[in-house]
Amino acid sequence: MTIVPVALGARSYDVVIEAGLLATAGDILAPLSRGRPMPIVADANVAPHLETLRGSLNAAGVSTETIIIPAGENSKSWATLEQLTDRLLALGVERGDHVIALGGGVIGDLVGFATAILKRGCGFVQVPTTLLAQVDSSVGGKTGINARAGKNLIGAFHQPKIVLIDPRVLDTLPLRQLRAGYAEVVKYGLIDDATFFAWCEEHGPALLAGDAAAREYAIAHSVRAKARIVGEDEFETTGRRALLNLGHTFGHALEAEAGFSDRLLHGEAVAAGCALAFGYSVAHGLCPMEDAIRVAAHWQAAGLPNGLSAAGISAPAERLVDHMRHDKKASGGQIPFLLAHGIGQTYLDKQVSLDDVQRFLAIQPN
Template sequence: MKTITVDLGARTYPILIEAGLLARAADHLAPLARGRMMAIVTDENLAPHLATLQGALTAAGVESEAIVLTPGEGSKSWATLEALCDRLLDLGIERGDHVIALGGGVIGDLVGFACAILKRGCKFVQIPTSLLAQVDSSVGGKTAINTRAGKNLIGAFHQPAMVLIDPAVLDTLPARELRAGYAEVVKYGLIDDFAFFEWCEANGAALLAGDLALREHAIAHAVAAKARIVAADEHETNGTRALLNLGHTFGHALEAETGFSQALIHGEGVAAGCALAFGFSAAQGLCAGQDAARVAAHWHSVGLPDGLASARIDASGATLVEHMRHDKKMAAGTLPFLLARGIGQTYLDKTVDLGDVERFLDAQPR
């Protein structure tokens, strides 16, 4: 088992990574139960994993109650949040109890936010079941729901007590979801780890094809990278954690254009967004055009969108920039962008002219 620690003083917590961990999760959850029932929040697609987890808890003498939600981004809503909080209150959840979030990023974000506000804060455990959640959203304490104005605009920083990652559960993940999660893996190489990007170029196809050892390595490497960044800038105040948003400003605009629908899921938006961020950087003379081409080529090689055309976005630059204006990172009319001086050389730029972005987007093939 690999153990990675997110060092946050009194809120420090472990991330445990091991194939088959779900079936042994009770070893780590039973001490948190304090002899009380544990609530598990999951979605309808995860019935086999729920059965495994509940079976393990029952065998350990821990009673559990499942709250099963509708899959998809639509559940990250005010209505679902209200219903979930009411159900947790009906179950008598106390501040000292640990609610279990069993699922992908939607479940993790929603449950984390519910626990942030329930009785002014109760505890929760992340058991992510998608690659995207395992390497990104389950770590770091960002929780949120979506609103009409945009994605993740209502939320809170609320760290989990523990994260349990079982790479073997990815065997049941649809290929499209696996590829989307892989975009967040590669992102860590693009940010500040050129050697890891090279590793992804060499191993990404095999990882996606099912190589468990490669998956474990990639997950552990990505989680360790995120843990370091979160420990250095938990609430995104000094600019370090903002690096994790590489590809997201462009990507969220593309997602918004699709109405945050299945037409372009989050990881696909991140891949296209990273390609656009590098393309824009090259257009501004910040990095070599061959770097931007190399990033786009890797996305293409694994079946991820590498720009507007492959993301099936035909909106104008003005329309996409208008989506960006609703970004939660907007400050005093300025939107910071993650740009690059090369692969593994990402930096935060607060001087970008949105007119330049609009013109760049208008020039992209559709």
């Protein structure tokens, strides 16, 4: 068992990582139940894991109620949020209760936001079942839903009480979803850990092929990296936490163009966005060409898109930039971009011209 603390003062919590953890989760969660039922919110894709978790909780003397949410990004909506909060209220959830989010990033974001606003805040537990959620969205307390104007524009910071990660659940994850999550693993190397990026180049194929040791190492390393950054800048006020958005400004524009659908998964958009961020950095003399080539080559080797064409995006550059204008990080009409001086040398640039970004996107193959 690996335990990674997320140090946030009164909001601190642990991320527990262990193969087979789902089957013993009841022993860890029972003290949080206060003798009351613990609702589990999940989607239909995690049915086998749901039964394991329910069995573990019941064996520990904790009763459960299950709420099934439709799978997919479309569930991060006002309509689904209303349905979920109504159901939780009907179950009599109290402020001291804890709701379990069992699933990928969509379920975690939705349940996190619902519990942030339900009775002005109740507790929740993250039990992520995708690689992307395990290494990124389940840790750090960012919750929310999408709006017509863009992704994650409505939400709140709301930290979980605990995060339980069982790497074995990845054995049932479709390869495409696994690859999408792997993009967020590689991102930690690109941000400030060139040694870890080199590890990904060497061990990424084994991780994707099912190597348990590689998966557990990558998950633990990624969670430690995110916990450290979140601990330094919980509410993204100093700029340190913004580094986690590498690839996201470009990537969210691509997701918006794809209609936030399965046409382009979030991790796929992040991979393409990272490649574009490195390409933009090279075009402005900020980053060695060799580093951008390594990044693009690794995405291709991992079966991930490394640009507009590979992501299946053929929109005019002007429309992609229009998507960016809705970025929630915009301040004073300016959008901060994550650029790079090299692999492991990401930095925040608040002076990037969107006109210049549009010119750069206009010459990309699509």
